Amino acid sequence: MIRWTYAFIDRPAPAAGRAADFWSAVTGTRASAPWGEAGEFTTLLPDGADACLVTQAVGGTGGAHPDLAVEDMAAFTARARRLGADEEARHPELTVLRSPGGQPFCAVPWRRQRTRPPVFTCPGGTTSRPDQICLDVSPAVFDAEVAFWTALTGWDARPGVHREFHVLRPSEDLPVHLLLQRLDEPRPASAHLDLACSDLVAGRADHERHGAEFVRDGDGWTVMRDPAGGIYCLTGRDPATGK
Numbered sequence: 001m002i003r004w005t006y007a008f009i010d011r012p013a014p015a016a017g018r019a020a021d022f023w024s025a026v027t028g029t030r031a032s033a034p035w036g037e038a039g040e041f042t043t044l045l046p047d048g049a050d051a052c053l054v055t056q057a058v059g060g061t062g063g064a065h066p067d068l069a070v071e072d073m074a075a076f077t078a079r080a081r082r083l084g085a086d087e088e089a090r091h092p093e094l095t096v097l098r099s100p101g102g103q104p105f106c107a108v109p110w111r112r113q114r115t116r117p118p119v120f121t122c123p124g125g126t127t128s129r130p131d132q133i134c135l136d137v138s139p140a141v142f143d144a145e146v147a148f149w150t151a152l153t154g155w156d157a158r159p160g161v162h163r164e165f166h167v168l169r170p171s172e173d174l175p176v177h178l179l180l181q182r183l184d185e186p187r188p189a190s191a192h193l194d195l196a197c198s199d200l201v202a203g204r205a206d207h208e209r210h211g212a213e214f215v216r217d218g219d220g221w222t223v224m225r226d227p228a229g230g231i232y233c234l235t236g237r238d239p240a241t242g243k
Contacts, residue, residue, distance in 0.1 A: 084100035197235060
């Protein structure tokens with residue numbers, strides 16, 4: 001059973017500091033001191049709640065990936081492999097896996113996290129919450145990826161409002177949910193962070209004040225690029241409920 005979820009915001013190492021500063025500012029969190037073997041991780045710490053966001057310095061262009069906190073890592077990893085995942089690396093506190101469609105994710109031990117970070121209110125009054133990782137999936141493997149993630153998580157799975165989306169929601173109040181998006185054409189697996197936002201226009205302006213760039217509008221969402229070059233979306237979902 002998945003007891004907690006993290007969104008890892010993966011950004012190119014030279015821009016990792018800018019990424020941590022930006023995401024700390026737009027989520028109302030405090031950036032921890034860098035940690036990890038090479039100082040590649042920065043946890044974004046909310047007041048009075050458990051952390052669920054981490055920036056990571058990586059090679060290449062980056063993206064995003066989920067970390068799933070479980071009570072029994074060995075059993076969870078074995079189940080993921082039975083469902084078709086590949087195990088890429090194993091460490092005492094971390095197992096790196098890849099879905100059948102190629103999306104990286106990690107299994108980590110649950111450390112009794114229980115309190116989801118609150119909705120953030122920016123100075124202008126707009127509210128937002130980073131609560132979803134969107135897995136961008138090639139059309140040929142979309143159905144298989146939906147089946148894999150549904151079986152692995154055990155979450156409620158249903159088609160989205162738009163036919164290219166499939167929504168996965170846990171029964172517990174976990175901080176990071178999953179959305180699968182069927183792409184129009186083949187490309188390697190990737191993922192990006194979605195933030196539910198009470199006002200897309202005002203949210204865009206607030207993020208631009210912190211250095212983000214507008215990319216394009218969709219049907220109920222706005223695509224943005226953060227100061228480290230990473231793509232993410234503001235969505236018109238309710239930050240409090242995710243609906």
